[in-house]
Amino acid sequence: MIQVLVNSIVYASEIAIIAVGVSLCYSILRFANFAHIQFAVVGGYLTYSFATIPGLALPLPLAMLASAVVTGLMAILIDILVFSRLRNTSAEGKMIVSWGVALFIRSIVAAIYGGSARVFDVPSSTIVVGDAVFTTLDVAIACATLVLMVALHLFLYRTRVGSGLRALASNQELAVTRGIPGDRLIRLMWFLSGSLAAIGGSLIAIQTRLQPSMDLVILLPIFAAVTIGGLNNVFGAVIGAVILSLAQNFLIWIDFGSLFFGDPWHIPTKFRDYVAVLALVLVLLLRSRSSAAAAKR
Amino acid sequence: MDILSLKNVTAGYGTITVLNDLSLTLRAGEILTILGANGCGKSTVLKTAMGLTRVTGGALALGDKSITATPSHLRAAAGLGYVPQTRNVFQDMSVIDNLRMGGYLRPKQFEHDVEEVFALFPRVKERRRERAGNLSGGERRMLSIGLTLLLKPKVLLLDEPSSDLAPATVDIVFRAIQDIHTSLSIPILLVEQNVNKALEIANRVCVLVRGREALDAPAGEIDTRHLHDLFMDGGVRTS
Ligand SMILES: Nc1ncnc2c1ncn2[C@@H]1O[C@H](COP(=O)(O)OP(=O)(O)O)[C@@H](O)[C@H]1O
């Protein structure tokens, strides 16, 4: 039980850091950016490079920081080259272009790093609490996420520039006519979401391994988390990640066999993703129900 | 002296042209009211002044500086205070955060300036912790004007400040506008549907018909029957 909870928290942390960037972008530019997943992959690879290139070999936290900065700048560059030219295009148009950008980044990553998996060599010791076993790395991941999310919250709600971002998300025309520099803040938004994705991608890579196909593994949970949490609030994505992660881990943990038939039987782990799909469908169904009900009122 | 001027401006949205070769000047110290039927382009004049439309011809100037190509946020910084007709508050932010955003360019003076807004609209102070989306129509209108004042504008552009308000609230809002005009002595470009109120407060009136200027005269010389004729194709209240 505690074990499942710990697993859920660690998994939710990794998803949440990446997912907030999707909602940050959506809140201001109103489109689902599928290239965001690749920011996470690129971030993972850059961290690997910064940590392993002979002569550089930065300690892991510094490598992640450098990767976050570079990925953030890359997100800005992509906006300048691609998305800024599409500001008046429909949301669907931008979404489709973002798939194109994603495929482009993916092929560049594959060309540079090849397809084989890389593993981070992280010293980590095991902690045993009751019958739950987890590592110092798990603890570090959960703490890093907590710190980052609190910092992001403080930035958005306690600083002038952060409030400017919220104003821009709330009402763009009103914001810029108050003197809020929209273009500059949009660039800041790209930097934030790019670098958060890089940190999230690095954490996933450190905990599992680095592969170009990692994008397909995280695509579903991230967009499921964003959808479950609702796109109206940046931190909805965090809540979505927690709900999704708990649902996935607990459904796999529950011994449905003993519950109904007497013999132990679990939902196979490979069905984890189906839980995400199921949650996604449920949320969409419920939401269309409730918005239909709201429309009737 | 000319404060804000549009010279032969042609502007619209995307491929649609709304304003046709329109010239209009707001002079120092005056309230200029733009009247016109629904959809004739009154709001578009103000949006064009703020850089929110696509301008395909003509020139705009603030004082003696051209602002034709100036981005919206720099027009605000240059002193244009704009209160839109709709969507004029940040719905999902608190009232106090709305005011903070109004004073985005003057963060150091905020604590002092906001008291002036509270003095003008005590109701806004009472509601400062509320989410702006939960305010009543009148409160929202006061907030929208108040947050614009925090910019310390040199010119005020008001888009139908009396629309959709109860008569008592209309009086409060117009009294506040008069107050702002005299105490801060800033010129105001006012778009109104309420002709009588507009004539009461304005120094000069300009009537738009389908994106062109059809009449420009001192408020005292306006003949309401003549106005009626200009509005034949749109229902404007003169009562
Ligand atoms: N964002 C927009 N996109 C396209 N057309 C618009 C937009 N806003 C207004 N219009 C059109 O421009 C014309 C003038 O609108 P507007 O300036 O709002 O009129 P008014 O304020 O005088 O009622 C109308 O025909 C309206 O349909």
Ligand SMILES: [Mg+2]
């Ligand atoms: Mg209008």
